[in-house]
Amino acid sequence: MKNLIVASTSTLHGENYLAYLFPEIEKLFQNCDTILFIPFARPNGISHDEYTQIVSDAFSKVNKKIQGLHAFSNKIEAIEKAQGIFVGGGNTFVLLTNLYHFNLLDPLKTVIENGTPYLGTSAGSNITGLSIKTTNDMPIVYPPSFDALQILNFNLNPHYLDPLPGSTHMGETRETRINEFHTQNNIPVLGLREGSWLRVTDNKTILEGNLTARLFTKAYEPKEISPKTNLADLIS
Amino acid sequence: MKNLIVASTSTLHGENYLAYLFPEIEKLFQNCDTILFIPFARPNGISHDEYTQIVSDAFSKVNKKIQGLHAFSNKIEAIEKAQGIFVGGGNTFVLLTNLYHFNLLDPLKTVIENGTPYLGTSAGSNITGLSIKTTNDMPIVYPPSFDALQILNFNLNPHYLDPLPGSTHMGETRETRINEFHTQNNIPVLGLREGSWLRVTDNKTILEGNLTARLFTKAYEPKEISPKTNLADLIS
Numbered sequence: 001m002k003n004l005i006v007a008s009t010s011t012l013h014g015e016n017y018l019a020y021l022f023p024e025i026e027k028l029f030q031n032c033d034t035i036l037f038i039p040f041a042r043p044n045g046i047s048h049d050e051y052t053q054i055v056s057d058a059f060s061k062v063n064k065k066i067q068g069l070h071a072f073s074n075k076i077e078a079i080e081k082a083q084g085i086f087v088g089g090g091n092t093f094v095l096l097t098n099l100y101h102f103n104l105l106d107p108l109k110t111v112i113e114n115g116t117p118y119l120g121t122s123a124g125s126n127i128t129g130l131s132i133k134t135t136n137d138m139p140i141v142y143p144p145s146f147d148a149l150q151i152l153n154f155n156l157n158p159h160y161l162d163p164l165p166g167s168t169h170m171g172e173t174r175e176t177r178i179n180e181f182h183t184q185n186n187i188p189v190l191g192l193r194e195g196s197w198l199r200v201t202d203n204k205t206i207l208e209g210n211l212t213a214r215l216f217t218k219a220y221e222p223k224e225i226s227p228k229t230n231l232a233d234l235i236s
Numbered sequence: 237m238k239n240l241i242v243a244s245t246s247t248l249h250g251e252n253y254l255a256y257l258f259p260e261i262e263k264l265f266q267n268c269d270t271i272l273f274i275p276f277a278r279p280n281g282i283s284h285d286e287y288t289q290i291v292s293d294a295f296s297k298v299n300k301k302i303q304g305l306h307a308f309s310n311k312i313e314a315i316e317k318a319q320g321i322f323v324g325g326g327n328t329f330v331l332l333t334n335l336y337h338f339n340l341l342d343p344l345k346t347v348i349e350n351g352t353p354y355l356g357t358s359a360g361s362n363i364t365g366l367s368i369k370t371t372n373d374m375p376i377v378y379p380p381s382f383d384a385l386q387i388l389n390f391n392l393n394p395h396y397l398d399p400l401p402g403s404t405h406m407g408e409t410r411e412t413r414i415n416e417f418h419t420q421n422n423i424p425v426l427g428l429r430e431g432s433w434l435r436v437t438d439n440k441t442i443l444e445g446n447l448t449a450r451l452f453t454k455a456y457e458p459k460e461i462s463p464k465t466n467l468a469d470l471i472s
Binding site (some may be wrong): 009012014044090091094134135136138140141142146161168169170171172176178179181182183184 | 279
């Protein structure tokens with residue numbers, strides 16, 4: 001009964017928040033009047049209220065009401081009763097630490113597997129993978145574990161960035177980082193470029209958007225995956 | 237008795253490994269015939285032996301012998317007896333996890349505070365700060381803690397990168413990431429650009445190289461620090 005959109009980014013350069021995704025979001029949340037928003041990732045360190053307001057403003061254009069999870073005293077019940085759930089981007093470590101703090105990993109996983117529509121962007125997408133070990137974020141807080149929701153049977157690298165031609169910067173490229181990951185871990189990693197998303201249902205994990213995605217596996221060369229590919233057929 | 241070089245990067249673009257630093261390195265290690273090299277950070281996932289060989293080749297030009305710590309069965313004793321220590325770059329999480337695994341944090345801190353000359357580059361510099369919470373690296377392994385050697389009383393961000401003008405990428409800039417850090421932590425962070433290093437002795441932490449460094453504190457605007465500034469006067 002899974003029903004998810006797992007997006008690389010919330011916003012394309014020069015566009016409004018979520019604008020490119022709204023046609024898909026409307027379909028995902030077609031049976032929801034109210035969507036539960038989880039603001040814990042706090043992009044730029046903005047408050048939970050500020051973040052929830054931004055999301056509320058964006059969703060008002062499609063006549064959806066937004067409730068921020070931070071405002072519920074019983075957060076587990078809020079998740080269990082949610083018609084739909086959106087987890088926005090920001091810092092993945094802060095997001096995951098909060099989910100552990102409030103014991104929300106298991107309830108979230110359960111409702112997602114039982115069919116509650118889920119939208120994730122950036123950090124909110126990262127946590128649908130096996131672990132957050134392929135996040136790009138700075139580890140500004142120490143979570144009790146790097147294990148994530150494990151809805152997907154692989155890891156994501158959102159905002160995937162190809163090496164910059166002619167760069168003189170000596171920091172690691174994204175591909176180098178993921179190769180280093182594979183010296184320590186065996187699981188596949190999907191580099192999801194901005195503008196791409198995964199449409200996840202029970203037996204399908206379809207790459208959507210116009211761009212290819214880059215699939216890294218331990219034993220093989222990285223591979224470019226075409227839009228409309230079912231990743232469930234590739235990764236088992 | 238502290239005596240350290242803490243460098244942003246090992247290598248400048250288009251130059252040989254450590255080339256720009258060797259005049260300083262020769263002074264730091266002037267009384268050492270043999271230097272203990274800690275290869276745990278494994279850049280690009282290369283083996284400990286491969287990494288040690290690269291360092292050995294570079295130091296042979298200044299007639300210094302290199303021993304890799306991985307080859308010692310008694311690693312604590314190797315640290316205690318070392319004439320000088322070099323910790324090279326790579327993945328900070330892998331480096332710190334290994335230091336915890338072999339119980340090397342305390343012995344390392346003790347010998348550094350007692351005057352054993354220490355060279356760090358990139359990940360090897362990161363661990364001289366209070367924690368690794370401002371590393372740029374991917375969290376590919378889960379260390380028992382993010383706490384580091386705490387030789388410096390602030391955190392470093394090596395390979396500090398200014399925002400790219402005109403970038404259309406929606407991932408966070410380095411400055412955004414450090415600002416997010418300060419929503420969760422109070423300690424100062426020094427953004428150390430490639431080609432810069434800190435020369436640390438008992439009462440002095442001098443910024444060296446030709447570039448300014450960017451100092452981030454929680455309550456104030458970021459500040460550009462000039463070369464030859466003593467950071468011990470600024471951060472207490």
